[in-house]
Amino acid sequence: MGVRGWLKFLTEYDSPKYIRMQSVTWGFVKCLLYVTVALSVCCIVIIYRLYEETDEVNSSVRTNVKGVAYTNDRIWDTAEYTIPMQAVNSFFVMTNIIKTENQFEQRCPEYPFGKAICSSDKSCEKGSVNIHSHGIQTGRCVNYNATVKTCEVKAWCPVESMEKPPEPAVLRSSEDFTVLIKNNIYFPKFNYTILNVPANLNSSCTYNKITSPLCPIFRLGDILQEAKENFSEVAVKGGIIAIEINWDCNLDSFYDCNPKYGFRRLDDKKIQPGFHFRYARYYKLPNGKEQRTLFKVYGIRFDVLVFGTGRKFNGVELIKNIGSMISYFGLVATAIEIAICLCNCSRCSKSPFYKIYNRKKYETLLNPRQVMFVSYVDEPHVTLIKKPLKTSLQHAQGSIVESHPVKFYDAGSCCTSQSNENLDNEEYELGRPLRQGAFSPDCQKWCCCGNCQPTEKYHEQLCCRRTEGPCITTSHWFLQLVLSSHTLRKALLYEDPFLNLTDGNINNQLRHLAYKQYVHWRFGSFDLEDRAVIPSCCRWKIRDTYPKAGNDYTGFKME
Ligand code: ZN
Ligand code: ZN
Numbered sequence: 001m002g003v004r005g006w007l008k009f010l011t012e013y014d015s016p017k018y019i020r021m022q023s024v025t026w027g028f029v030k031c032l033l034y035v036t037v038a039l040s041v042c043c044i045v046i047i048y049r050l051y052e053e054t055d056e057v058n059s060s061v062r063t064n065v066k067g068v069a070y071t072n073d074r075i076w077d078t079a080e081y082t083i084p085m086q087a088v089n090s091f092f093v094m095t096n097i098i099k100t101e102n103q104f105e106q107r108c109p110e111y112p113f114g115k116a117i118c119s120s121d122k123s124c125e126k127g128s129v130n131i132h133s134h135g136i137q138t139g140r141c142v143n144y145n146a147t148v149k150t151c152e153v154k155a156w157c158p159v160e161s162m163e164k165p166p167e168p169a170v171l172r173s174s175e176d177f178t179v180l181i182k183n184n185i186y187f188p189k190f191n192y193t194i195l196n197v198p199a200n201l202n203s204s205c206t207y208n209k210i211t212s213p214l215c216p217i218f219r220l221g222d223i224l225q226e227a228k229e230n231f232s233e234v235a236v237k238g239g240i241i242a243i244e245i246n247w248d249c250n251l252d253s254f255y256d257c258n259p260k261y262g263f264r265r266l267d268d269k270k271i272q273p274g275f276h277f278r279y280a281r282y283y284k285l286p287n288g289k290e291q292r293t294l295f296k297v298y299g300i301r302f303d304v305l306v307f308g309t310g311r312k313f314n315g316v317e318l319i320k321n322i323g324s325m326i327s328y329f330g331l332v333a334t335a336i337e338i339a340i341c342l343c344n345c346s347r348c349s350k351s352p353f354y355k356i357y358n359r360k361k362y363e364t365l366l367n368p369r370q371v372m373f374v375s376y377v378d379e380p381h382v383t384l385i386k387k388p389l390k391t392s393l394q395h396a397q398g399s400i401v402e403s404h405p406v407k408f409y410d411a412g413s414c415c416t417s418q419s420n421e422n423l424d425n426e427e428y429e430l431g432r433p434l435r436q437g438a439f440s441p442d443c444q445k446w447c448c449c450g451n452c453q454p455t456e457k458y459h460e461q462l463c464c465r466r467t468e469g470p471c472i473t474t475s476h477w478f479l480q481l482v483l484s485s486h487t488l489r490k491a492l493l494y495e496d497p498f499l500n501l502t503d504g505n506i507n508n509q510l511r512h513l514a515y516k517q518y519v520h521w522r523f524g525s526f527d528l529e530d531r532a533v534i535p536s537c538c539r540w541k542i543r544d545t546y547p548k549a550g551n552d553y554t555g556f557k558m559e
Contacts, residue, residue, distance in 0.1 A: 033332040050321035053314035055189035059306040067177030095235035096169040096298035108157030124151035134159040169235035175221035187310035227263040237274030238298040240266040247308025392461030394446035451537035464535040473541040511546035
């Protein structure tokens, strides 16, 4: 695109053209759809709160477990049963324990599980380690007790017995322990911080879903109950429980920012439930030997999960969201277009309304190389003939097109009510295929007026009329409008006031202008003017009046 192209592009705007249909049905459908879309948009905005700006929560959690128990002749306080966890936002409460005391690093018989049981030294392989072993085999088979022999191992002895955890759980009374959860949250977008501990907290409160839903002190038994679990059952093998804190904060004038607590079990109840791990306490004896006590502890790990959203009304957000939904209104037009299309394909297409609609809506662009237009003096319309011609142009089949001659016919043959009726019919029947054999059989081959010149070329075999009768060249108007030297000269001077009319070449200009005059008269002005074919009789009459030196006429250009 050159500078001119860009300039044109910058100084122009193309506005789409619409077809307005006068139709109660479609008008009603349109209104209905617009109202539906408008209501849907409103509902979506309200339900999904699209008028608010949102921000995700940032949070930190601190926990504080309290409670003392007395079992197995031992006092269990916080330091005993809460073992620090590696995980973030988690705390652990021990509920059950298997203790193996006074272990030394030496040789002893392995615990009698399947592969460790032996009958002689041959069954034990020196240096081998099994996945369940407590140590490295020495290759000897020794007595575990009076009845069972097992392979000897180098390990922390005596080895831990692989028995099931005690039932009921040692620390089942930890059900009454409480935990205080402090949860700070922050919404960076709104620069807003809040703590889940109310300012006027009654420090002796305990969380209850109904009576005190905002109290941040939880009884462990209640947590398990809310998670629909039985504490004494879970206490045996342990488990993992999620404490969910959900903040849904409205920071507008209707201020509402309180946490909601939820509880559920995270480890699978059916497939290998429980949570346990081991740790040891080491001692150095006066003789320098190291001794340890091994603990296998079972307990409940509590994971505190914080999530939530802060919301605040924001006009820009509302406009942005509504803007993005305005495109839904475009769906209305698309839906109606599709419905009309379907209607067009079905039986409705026969109704005159849709015929006019189709004509107004779709403009067919013709390829000028493939068409010719002809007009007969005894027919009130222009006929479109498509190439290639297989017979004379006079006999070629074509279709009627809406064009100027309709108006011309209206003005020319004037004023009778009959012609008006014809006109109306014509309007509805435009585009129908032309009846074949409409020409008179009396016509000589293809000429009906008797003035046409014989020619071999199909596209030149065209007469001024379809039925036998007087030639148009003999009419008064042909002489006046097309042939009259006076009229043509006037028209030439009108275009170029200083034209030299005495010039020897003036005949060529007059002849071409006469062709043009004929086309305007009989076809009217339209896009493909140069595809209008002038009948042979007229063409030769014009040529004879304004001849060309040498008589080599170009004729109608086929390409
Ligand atoms: Zn003729
Ligand atoms: Zn003629």
